[in-house]
Amino acid sequence: MKICTLFSGGKDSTYSLHWAMFKGFEILCLITLLPKKEYSWMFQVPNVELTKYQAEVLGIPLLQIPTSGEKDKELEDLKIAFKKAKELGARGIVTGALLSDYQRLNINIIAEEVGLKTYSPLWRKKQDEYLRELIEEGFKFIITSATAYGFPFELLGKIITEKDVEIIIERARKFGFNPAFEGGEAETFVVYAPLFKRELKIEGYKKKISEYEWRFIITHIH
Known part of the structure; x- marks a missing residue:
């Protein structure tokens, strides 16, 4: 299956990316949301602009998409990102969600609206x-x-x-x-x-x- 993965450059999204690769998914791209505010409800903020260096050493295309960082508007930006992933041919999204119900539910809802499956391999992991x-x-x-x-x-x-x-x-x-x-x-x-x-x-x-x-x-x- 062709997928894209939400990628912040941190340990959770990187681990999930590797899980997807070893499970045989075809990784079309990494998706990084770039919040304009210092804090975000949905996305990691520190150093996310540096994911371009990680994408380079991974050899995987990267989509860096600006987001307002405001609680509701950033969900609209996430939908834009998912639509772009689908345009590339993706059928699913991999996430690094670990325990946050807010993040996982919003990702699942928006992915379903766009017509994408979601995979969260770290969910509730000890x-x-x-x-x-x-x-x-x-x-x-x-x-x-x-x-x-x-x-x-x-x-x-x-x-x-x-x-x-x-x-x-x-x-x-x-x-x-x-x-x-x-x-x-x-x-x-x-x-x-x-x-x-x-x-x-x-x-x-x-x-x-x-x-x-x-x-x-x-x-x-x-």
Whole structure:
């Protein structure tokens, strides 16, 4: 089946893309929505404009579509994206939805309206096991933003290791945030995955926004 995949450049959408590839789907394109606002109800905001570098090392065409970032209007933008996917010949959409009912339901409703099937391979996946599985399967990613009390902010900007995953899981249990960040606790950027032709090298710096909010600003990609 020919599909397109919603792609933010983070761990969840990248994992779902690889799932689709190994399941035998024909990937026509990646779809990245580019919110104009700092926060979005539906889409990842930090570093989504950088998905062009990931698309290049994946060798997959990329559609980058601007969106208002406003709660209802961005759903109209999502429909535009799905219509473009269908025009390319796609019959389905793959998503990285993990726990958000709001995101998954809206994606499913809009896809059905356009005439596309949806696939969400990570839906309700056990969080701890998923994080460990990412590392075991060779995914390399950095944390680019974090907003949660008790979060190990020192991990921002570094490639996450098995040891780091255990630190995140331990902190999540202690302080009550989601270990896979589905509650918006953190955002990630994948620098290498099994289907990447080469690894992306990242340069940047940490920026403190508030006591419980930090960001890693990417300044250059090799």
